[in-house]
Amino acid sequence: MVPKMEAFQTTDVLAGRRTMPEGSFLRYLPVDMWPLFVHAWGSDARIYEREEALPTGAADEHVYIILGGYVRQERVPFGARDGAPKIIRFRGRGQLVGEAKLIEPSASVGTTCMTPTWVMPCPVGRMNFFLRKHLTIQEALLRSLEDRVRSDETIYSTATRTPIQRVSGLLAHLADTTGTSSASTRPGHVALTGLSQKDLADALMMGVSTVENTLRTLREEHGAVISHYRKLTVTDLPVLRGIATAP
DSSP: OOOOGGGGTHHHHHTTOSOOOTTSHHHHSOTTTHHHHHHHHGGGOEEEOTTOBOSOSTTOOEEEEEEESOEEEEEOTTOSOTTOOOEEEEEOTTOEEOGGGGTOTTOOOEEEESSSEEEEEEEHHHHHHHHHHOHHHHHHHHHHHHHHHHHHHHHHSOTTSOHHHHHHHHHHHHHHHTOBOOTTSOTTOEEEETOOHHHHHHHHTOOHHHHHHHHHHHHHTTOOEEEETTEEEESOHHHHHHHHHOO
């Protein structure tokens, strides 16, 4: 069933009236550049359902701007064999994904929607034309990718930090970049829909039992989260940030 589009604030997004997360491509994109994308591809924006894969294979010829929802990207740098290590990253609103195709058309990365996800497909050739013609678009993309690298380093590459710091950091990041709220959500609460304990464990390369115990501590001792099936509610984001950044 296709979700109600007002969940993505369709009109506001396409009109450029919705603020995108800090560090995202659309946050850096100059206001006067956004109408170029809407005019070129706004009518082609579509929703992919939860657990549906974005067409980001070697034969696909698009990059995608995420307008609502979020995705899980999975890379297998040592080959897709049983037990091979995976690199998991989550990308949310305002991000451009599939960017490797802009320099290597046959590039591929598995990209699966964590929730119903609204994306704007952009043909690679046309996107490269925009980047060459408008240096402000090129700069916005480069800035967003640099921010993404720095963010990934502080969230995913922190094996020396404690489990509660690592889980808190990822949850705080997801709350900022993919979280949702509605009229029925309590003030200050942010929902992370479609997220399982295994997703967190895979992304942080931790055991599921470790994530489970950590979430219990965050819930019972800190009152920072509420756990549901395939959904987490962040109830105290400042507490998560404080735990994640503690010495």
